[in-house]
Amino acid sequence: MKRMTLHCRVNGEAVAREVEVRRTLADFVREDLGLTGTHLGCEHGACGACTLLVDGRSVRSCLMFAVQAEGCEVQTVEGLGTEESLHPLQQAFWDHHGLQCGFCTPGFLMAAAELLRRNPHPDEPAVREALSGNLCRCTGYQNIVAAVLAAAESMAAPRA
Amino acid sequence: MKPAAFDYVAPTSVEEAVAALSGAGGDAKVLAGGQSLVPLMNLRLAKPAVVVDINRVAGLDGVTVRSGFLSVGALVRHADLAAHPDVAGWPLLRDALELIGHPAIRNRGTVGGSIAHADPAAELPGVLRVLGGSVVAAGPNGSREIAADDLFLGYLTTALEAEEILTEVRFPALPAGAGSAFVEFARRHGDFALVGAAVVVALREGGQVGEARLCLIGVGPGPVAVDMGGLQGKPATEATWAAGGELAAAACDPDSDLHAPAEYRRQLASVMTARALALAAPRASEPRR
Ligand SMILES: Cc1cc2nc3c(=O)[nH]c(=O)nc-3n(C[C@H](O)[C@H](O)[C@H](O)COP(=O)(O)OP(=O)(O)OC[C@H]3O[C@@H](n4cnc5c(N)ncnc54)[C@H](O)[C@@H]3O)c2cc1C
Ligand code: FES
Ligand code: FES
Numbered sequence: 001m002k003r004m005t006l007h008c009r010v011n012g013e014a015v016a017r018e019v020e021v022r023r024t025l026a027d028f029v030r031e032d033l034g035l036t037g038t039h040l041g042c043e044h045g046a047c048g049a050c051t052l053l054v055d056g057r058s059v060r061s062c063l064m065f066a067v068q069a070e071g072c073e074v075q076t077v078e079g080l081g082t083e084e085s086l087h088p089l090q091q092a093f094w095d096h097h098g099l100q101c102g103f104c105t106p107g108f109l110m111a112a113a114e115l116l117r118r119n120p121h122p123d124e125p126a127v128r129e130a131l132s133g134n135l136c137r138c139t140g141y142q143n144i145v146a147a148v149l150a151a152a153e154s155m156a157a158p159r160a
Numbered sequence: 161m162k163p164a165a166f167d168y169v170a171p172t173s174v175e176e177a178v179a180a181l182s183g184a185g186g187d188a189k190v191l192a193g194g195q196s197l198v199p200l201m202n203l204r205l206a207k208p209a210v211v212v213d214i215n216r217v218a219g220l221d222g223v224t225v226r227s228g229f230l231s232v233g234a235l236v237r238h239a240d241l242a243a244h245p246d247v248a249g250w251p252l253l254r255d256a257l258e259l260i261g262h263p264a265i266r267n268r269g270t271v272g273g274s275i276a277h278a279d280p281a282a283e284l285p286g287v288l289r290v291l292g293g294s295v296v297a298a299g300p301n302g303s304r305e306i307a308a309d310d311l312f313l314g315y316l317t318t319a320l321e322a323e324e325i326l327t328e329v330r331f332p333a334l335p336a337g338a339g340s341a342f343v344e345f346a347r348r349h350g351d352f353a354l355v356g357a358a359v360v361v362a363l364r365e366g367g368q369v370g371e372a373r374l375c376l377i378g379v380g381p382g383p384v385a386v387d388m389g390g391l392q393g394k395p396a397t398e399a400t401w402a403a404g405g406e407l408a409a410a411a412c413d414p415d416s417d418l419h420a421p422a423e424y425r426r427q428l429a430s431v432m433t434a435r436a437l438a439l440a441a442p443r444a445s446e447p448r449r
Contacts, residue, residue, distance in 0.1 A: 001168055021168035021211075024202075043161040044199035051264055057239075058264040063198040065191075067168060068215060111264065132350045133262025 008069045010035070011079030019066050025059075026050045028066035029076055037077035037106045041135070048134030051107035052076045058114040060133075077106035080113060089113060089151040098147035100138035107134050112148045122152060163201035170213040174298045174327060177214050181323040182300050184210040190325055191215070192235060192273035195265050212325075220272070220327060225249065229293065230331045234272025239263065241271060251443070252291065252340035252358060253331055256283040259342065262350045272326045275311075278318050281352040281378040283342065284329075285312055289383045290358040290375035291332045299324040312382035335371065338362040339443030343436040344377070345428050347419070353378050354420050355428035357408065359436040363444045369394050372404065372437070379412040379429050386411040386433075396441045398434075405434035 007016045010033060017032055026043075029035040029052070041047035043062045050061040053075040081087030089109050092098065099105045108131060115122055115130035122130070127148045128141075136144065171177040181188050189208035191197055192215070200206040214220065220235035223244045230250050232241060241247055242257040260266055260274070260283055274284040275295060288295075288308040295306050297320055311318050320326060334340055344356030355378040362370040372388035386408050394400040414425035 002165060004168065020165075022163045022165055024162075024198075027162075044202050045195060045265070046199075048262070048264065057267040059268050060195075060264050062202065063194050063268065065168070065194075065198075065211075065213075067170075068194075068213060114263070129349075130263055133264050 004067050006067055006070055008072050008074055010074045011076060021065060021067050023066045024062050025052075025054075025064040025066045025069055025074070026061035028069075029061065029074070032066075035076050035078050039103055039106055041103065046135070047104075047107075048111065049104055049107045051110045051134065053110055053114060056114070056117065058111050075110070075113075077109055080109060087113075088154045089116070089148065092147040092151035092154065093144070096143050096147040096150055098139065098144045104134060104136040104138075108136070108144055112151070115148070116152055116155065120152060120156060122149070124149065161202045161204075163198070164204055164207040166208055167210045168213065169210065170216050172216050172218060174217060174219070174325065177212055177217055177325050178298055178300055178323060180210065180212045181325065184212075186322045188212050188322070190276070192276075193237065193269040195261070195269040196273065196277045196279065214325065223247075226330075228333055230333070232271050232329045232331065234270060234276075234326045234328060236271045238266035238269045238271065238274070242266065249333065250331055252287055252334070252342055252360070253284075255340075255342040256287045256358065259283050259344055259346075259353070259356070265350075271329050275329055276318060276320060276326050278312055278316050278382060279352065280315060280380060280382055281354070281356070283344070283353070283356060283358075283377065285383040286356060286358040286375045286377040287342065288329065288331065289385050290360055290373050291334070293332050294330045295326050296328040296330070297321075297324040298327050303327070305330075309385070315381040317382075334360060335362050337445045337447060338371070339440040339445075341436040341439035341443070343432045343439065345432060355379055355414075355425050355432055357429070357432040357436040359433065359440050361437060361440040361444050363396060363441065363446050364393075365447050367396050367446055368392075369396060369400065369441075374404070374408060374433055374436075376408060376412055376429055376433070379414040379425050384412055391437075398438065401434040401437040401441075404437045405430035405432075408433035 039049040041049035188210035191213040220233040222233045344353035360373040364370040374386040376384045409430040416422045
């Protein structure tokens with residue numbers, strides 16, 4: 001079979017689309033669904049820009065075929081927060097200058113989202129380990145780590 | 161970058177997977193975690209006519225302690241094995257799993273895929289060989305067990321036939337009282353190692369070295385087992401570990417490549433081995449009278 005119909009949920013919405021089996025999950029969300037927040041840096045697993053969550057776990061979407069997401073729950077950066085109501089991680093990246101050009105940011109946000117879901121109170125080494133697969137050419141990483149630590153704190157604090 | 165077109169099949173049983181491989185006339189690839197195969201396909205270094213996705217095959221995701229070994233289904237993800245309670249009894253495996261790539265890689269990458277891919281710098285083939293483990297492969301004529309010593313034939317090459325799938329990996333327990341360590345050097349955290357050393361050390365009554373085993377990664381076409389008999393009976397001291405490092409350096413014949421010249425790899429083999437021995441020995445317990 002060279003084409004198949006894929007059924008999955010993307011950011012909570014049911015999706016049924018015919019796709020070429022060689023379509024990567026990254027190309028599927030970008031080209032077929034128009035969710036261009038997921039970025040492609042290297043397309044061979046080296047940079048982490050394409051990181052999104054499948055059934056809650058971070059994956060490199062350039063290394064998965066879309067048809068492999070059959071029956072799965074996919075979350076992209078578009079599903080994290082909205083422009084009106086940023087996710088605490090997105091707010092913290094803004095506040096702590098965790099981005100410059102922003103190309104790597106969606107991947108970092110999704111990797112960090114998985115970390116905070118599993119470990120709401122990570123220390124700095126745990127943050128660095130969780131983000132170790134994501135490359136950033138701009139920030140020098142320091143502010144990204146600071147942003148994730150700050151987001152963990154703000155998410156733990158009782159809401160005002 | 162797009163992979164070349166292929167036919168996709170997603171069998172749900174081992175028998176169907178084997179039939180799909182057999183029917184493809186040698187031009188099929190098994191897709192497990194995809195963390196090594198899909199980069200090769202995206203770069204069009206691999207252009208299989210058929211991709212047999214085994215992610216929906218039932219019965220390949222178990223982790224079970226059996227008499228003398230840990231049985232790990234081929235599809236068990238690195239992250240799931242690392243988090244499994246039974247892996248506590250296999251400290252060498254636990255240490256090695258942490259060194260594989262990054263969280264997103266370990267979320268998808270499988271134990272069977274790491275073994276079948278047989279990257280010369282991959283950790284798990286080194287662990288399997290130093291423990292004297294084996295794998296189970298299913299083919300058109302049923303299943304067979306292949307010892308690690310007979311499995312790794314060369315660069316990215318194993319004794320698996322084109323129509324066989326690897327179903328189970330068997331990691332033997334450490335000898336009673338033995339200590340182990342996995343030490344490697346990588347340029348960046350999570351990268352494939354330039355060189356790594358997996359060691360097992362047992363001590364005699366009185367504290368001298370009893371048995372010592374070493375398998376190196378990154379210094380040959382596959383995992384390189386080194387005879388450490390020369391350390392037997394020696395005291396558990398820094399000088400002995402340094403001598404072990406010299407044995408390692410003398411036993412390996414690395415190639416030069418883009419990442420490191422042969423001489424540097426040989427030096428790393430010596431240093432990683434000495435460090436691993438020094439870590440493993442205190443983890444071993446002397447036999448009681
Ligand atoms: C950025 C990055 C960093 C990495 N770092 C490391 C590292 O430090 N150490 C390390 O060891 N690995 C590393 N890897 C590789 C990773 O561990 C792979 O997951 C692993 O090598 C292959 O497992 P897989 O399940 O992804 O296999 P796949 O990519 O699906 O398959 C790899 C090969 O094995 C074959 N195969 C897979 N499963 C079976 C089976 N059950 N039966 C028969 N054949 C099979 C496939 O046909 C293919 O030829 C890294 C990968 C990336 C992208
Ligand atoms: S685009 Fe997927 S890892 Fe670089
Ligand atoms: S902000 Fe530019 S690459 Fe990270």
